[in-house]
Every structure is written in structure tokens, then in C-alpha cells.
Amino acid sequence: MKNISIDIETFSDIDLNKCGVYKYAESPNFEILLFGYAVDGGKVQVIDLAQGEHIPQEIIDALTDDEVTKWAFNANFERVCLSRYLSDLGVSLDPFHDNHPLSTECARFLNPEGWRCSMVWAATMGLPLSLKGVGQVLKLEDQKMDEGKALIKYFSVPCAPTKANGGRTRNMPFHDPEKWETFKAYNKRDVEVEMAIQQRLTNFPVPDFVWDEYRIDQEINDRGVRLDMDLVAKAIEMDTRSRTELTTAMKDITELDNPNSVQQMKQWLSDNGLETDSLGKKVVAELIKTAPSELQTVLELRQQLAKSSVKKYQTMERAVCDDGRARGMFMFYGANRTGRWAGRLIQLQNLPQNHLEDLADARALVKSGDFDAVKLLYEDVPDTLSQLIRTAFIPKDGTQLYVSDFSAIEARVIAWYAGEMWRQKVFADGGDIYCASASQMFHVPVEKHGVNGHLRQKGKIAELALGYGGSVGALKAMGAIEMGLSEDELPPLVDAWRQTNPHIVKFWWDVDRAVMEAVKHKHTTSSYGLTFSCRSGMLFITLPSGRNLAYVKPKVGTNKFGGECITYEGVGATKKWERLDSYGPKFVENIVQATSRDILCYAMKTLRNCEIVMHIHDELVIEADPHMSLDVLCEQMGRTPPWARGLQLRADGYTTPFYKKD
Secondary structure, eight states: OOEEEEEEEEEOSSOHHHHHHHHHHHSTTOEEEEEEEEETTOOOEEEEGGGTOOOOHHHHHHHTOTTSEEEETTHHHHHHHHHHHHHHHTOOOOHHHHOOTTTTTTOOOOOGGGEEEHHHHHHHTTOOSSHHHHHHHTTOSSOOOTTHHHHHHHHTSOOOOOTTTTTOSSOOGGGOHHHHHHHHHHHHHHHHHHHHHHHHTTTSOOOHHHHHHHHHHHHHHHHOEEEOHHHHHHHHHHHHHHHHHHHHHHHHHHOOSOTTOHHHHHHHHHHTTOOOSOOOHHHHHHHHHHSOHHHHHHHHHHHHHHHOOHHHHHHHHHHOOTTSEEOOOEEEEEETTTTEEEEOTTOGGGOOOOOOTTHHHHHHHHHHTOHHHHHHHHSOHHHHHHHTSGGGEEOOTTOEEEEEEESSHHHHHHHHHHTOHHHHHHHHTTOOHHHHHHHHHHTSOOOTTSTTGGGHHHHHHHHHHHTTSOOHHHHHHTTTTTTTOOGGGHHHHHHHHHHHOHHHHHHHHHHHHHHHHHHHHOOOEEETTEEEEEETTEEEEEOTTSOEEEEEEEEEEEOTTSSEEEEEEEEOTTSSEEEEEEOHHHHHHHHHHHHHHHHHHHHHHHTTTSEEEEEETTEEEEEEOTTSOHHHHHHHHTOOOGGGTTOOOOEEEEEESSOOOO
């Protein structure tokens, strides 16, 4: 036995989508209903656990044997659920038995070393992240059964008690034997579809180093991060009181039934002489500047209500496991265009920033539940709670959090690729790229908080907005107008940045030509350390790390300006599978972000023996003994991978008793 393909159907009274699989499988009411499997590509077997059948002993043994590869679509679900199942059976998951690095720590899960995920494999090929979607795009002979959703709703989640169903809260196999047989057929089909996907992708194997990254990802998800649940509870309580007071204050002024209603509020503003098409955050901020005082007060109250971030705290409350840690917050290869992670549950990738100077004091006040003091000292309670969300993540007892992140990683990577030497020198000398960029653009010295310091902001906005072909629209989207730049200043800013960075501009269009050459003529070309090739209906861009970016069914199309461009199939802004178009700067953005991701992975491998609990964009958060050296950690994180010689990297860091943005 070398491989087992697995798919399971389960029951739990915990909402999987809202709480995640770790919490889901912890429920006392959790159970595995069906265990579908096939050994070494053979016939699919379905074990009806709900009706008393048992998984054969040799399969049980294989689940804890790292020499046997277990395959599943979204394998994290099967691995975590089977960990609970084996634990209930009394199967030992000690470190001598399964080799999982976390087996002696706060939770016990099957070692990810022996697991492979066909969803990850599909993602590396630019395919959808659903079993049904992959099957449809690959036009498999066997497709996922459409009845599945209804069957899962019937058997896998609690049902509402009614007179018709005798007041029961759960549907069992004997309640509808015909549906149950269909459910078993559905389970069997899923295994067949998973095996068909593997068979179809067999000529494009996932590199071993990517599977190693997947294992590290699973260890981080298994480890989880501790939450300060006292703070979370008090924040939710405080937010509820704050919302009530704010809503009441708005009702008193406006006499509206529901002042939170956009329609009612727009009508009230109109009745009071203020017309607006939108009540979006930016629009309200602008209206406040010129509105009469009474309207200004209402808009400010509305702005405070909109800031309320209680949802993040509520998600923490739902997702936290029995040992006080949140798990499963990272989805490996969730962004399949670049291979970056996607956030799950608490969504660490979009946490509000913290700017309070006395963050620890504000945190202590909220944790003590002193609403009046928070309101007196900070006035805007929702904003204060929002800034404290990060601080809910804390280390386990006896440790502290070490936070280390790359400095200006994307700016460094694009300069390295393009050979923009003046930028490389700035990074090598430890300079400020925003000041240096402004200095190059305006031909005067620029120092942060010094000579011509006001120009640094222009350098910063240009750096953030223009690196991937952006123009005036990109500057506006990045907030240039709100930062005080005028409309007239924007076009010259774009021109100045491009003139200052000719090698980056050349890089965009060289990539554009290389992609067009690969798709139009099926020629394989290499430049900038990148290889562009087209085969088997796929466009591949091979990165210096050896990893491929994949684009499905590429062809030459027409862009909105009537020129030639490359189109391919993928998940677009509508979240649907559709044909998308791209061009040089967009491909460069993918390349730079994907390379930045590979550098973070290299750092994770360097620091894999540390207890990484979180990673956000270009940042690692480690739970460690207070005696560990921060300088050594940053030095190790900032090591340049062997495939990126000449790249100027730097990692900075700090220690903290709770997570924050330093």
C-alpha cells in the first residue's frame, strides 16, 4: 500500500463555515458518518460508520504511517477530523507513533508529513478551489454529484424540530434510507473525482519543496495562536453598549426608526438640505468637513458605528478551541494566481491598524470592563475597540511574541528583477526608499522629518501605486487626493516616477513580449531569471525559486483599447470562473508578489524549529522564550535565498506581550 485516496462525510452541531474544522471536530457531537477510500487507485470502498461498519485495521494503521501517502481534496479537513476519530478509538497519536512536531504540545493531530492535498495541486495549476469547479474545468468524465449540497444539509447538520419530523434535531440514515444510499453514492463519487483529478494532472506534479511548504503551513494551522478571551468578551460587551448609545443618540436627533438604514439616512439628510448618492466611508468623511453642525454630529455618529469591528471579536469567540487557541486561519495557496495564502475565519490579512500611543493602557481599561473610562479618555469607543483587535492575540504562558517582517519587500524584489541599480543601492545602504524615490523624482535631497520632508509622502504614494503600471487612477485609489495631492499634480507624478525607474518600465514590457511570444508562437524564452512557456493548454512562468505560475487556456485577445492582450481563464472579481485579460505590468505584479511569497517561505523553512503562530503578508509572528535573541531571529529571517543572489533583503522586528503593529 503506497497511496490512499480519502473522502469523508461528517456530522457536527458546530457551524463549519463560521467556526472552522478544528472547532467543528472538537464538538462532543462530532462523528464521521461515511469513510470513502481507494487504495493505490483501486476500486472505491465506502464504510458506513453511521450504521455500525468499521474501517479495516490495515487502513487505520495506514492513517498513522507517514510512509503511506493520504490524498484528499482539502486534506486539512480529512486529517483533522480523522485525528479526532482515531483519538476516540484510542489510537495513540504520541510523537513516537506519528512524528507530528506538535504531538507533545497543546493539541494532537495526524502528522501532515504523510498527507497530500489535491486542492493544492489544482491551485498550483491555476484551477478553481472547489472539487466541482476543478471537475468542470478539466471536463472529467465523472463529475461531482449535484445532490451533495442537499444531502449534506439533511444528514451532516442539525435540523429544526417540527411536528412533521417528530421534534427531532437530527436526521439519521433510517429516517430516509433512499437518501442515505444516495449519500453513500455521493461519497464514493467524490473519491472517484479526486482520483480523476490526480490522474489528469499527473504530468504536472507539485514540486517536493512546495509539499514541504504545505507541511509547514499545516503545522502552523495545527499549532494555532492563543486568544485573550477575557479581552474578547469585554470588547463584545463594550461594543454592544456603544452601539446602543450611538444608535439612540442618532434616533434622538433624526427621529428615524432605523438610523442605520442607508435609505432612511439619505432621505433625512436630503430633507435637511444635504444631498448625497452614497454613505461610503470616504464620502461621509468629506461631507463632515462642510456639513452644518447638527448634520455633522449625525454623520460623525454614523462614522463611529461604521467603524465597529465587533464581528472580528465575535469570530474569535466562535472559532476558539477548548484550549483557548484559534486554529485554521491560513489557507495554503488560497490565492492561486501567486500561491500566496488566503485568510480564513478571523481574516488576519485585513486587521485594523493600531495608532494609540498608550495601547497597553487602553487594552487594560477594556479588559477591566470600564466603559465610562474608555469613553472619557478615548471618546470614540468603536475606534478604540477596532485598534485593539490585534492585541487579542497573545503568547502562551512563559513566552512572548516575536514579530519580524521584511522591509519594503515588493519594492526590493521588483528593483532586483529589473536591475534598477539606484534603488538597489538605496536598499544596500539602508536608506528610506520613499525619501530616495521623492529625491530622484524631484531632483532635490529629501529626508524624513528633515529637508524637503514634505515630499516624502509623494514618494510614498508613488511607490505604492505605480510599481505595476498604475497611473492617475491608481494614485487616487491609493488615497492620493485624501493625502492632500491635487488632481493637477497626479499626471506629472506618474511621469516623474516612470522616468526615474526606466528599467522597471522596460521590465513590464519585456515580460509582456515574452508572454505574447509564448502564447502566440509556443516559443519558450528566458529572461530576468524567468522562463515563459506554453504547453498542454497552459501558460507557465517559472520563477527563480523553481515554482511555476500557471494560467489556464491562454490565448491572444483584444483589450478595451483595441490592442492585443493575453487572456486566460480564472476566478475574477465576481468570484466566478471566467475569461480574464492581462498584460505586462499585471504579470509583473503576479511575479513580484509570488517571489515575495517564496522568500517568506524560505524564511519559514529557516525558522521552522521556532514556534510560528501567525504570518501576515510579509511578517512572521513567533511564540518563544523571552531569552531568544531578536537580532538573531531577524538576521535569519533576512537571509537571501540561494536562488535570489544580489537581492537586498532586510528584516526588522520587535517583541511584545500581545500582537500589535509596531
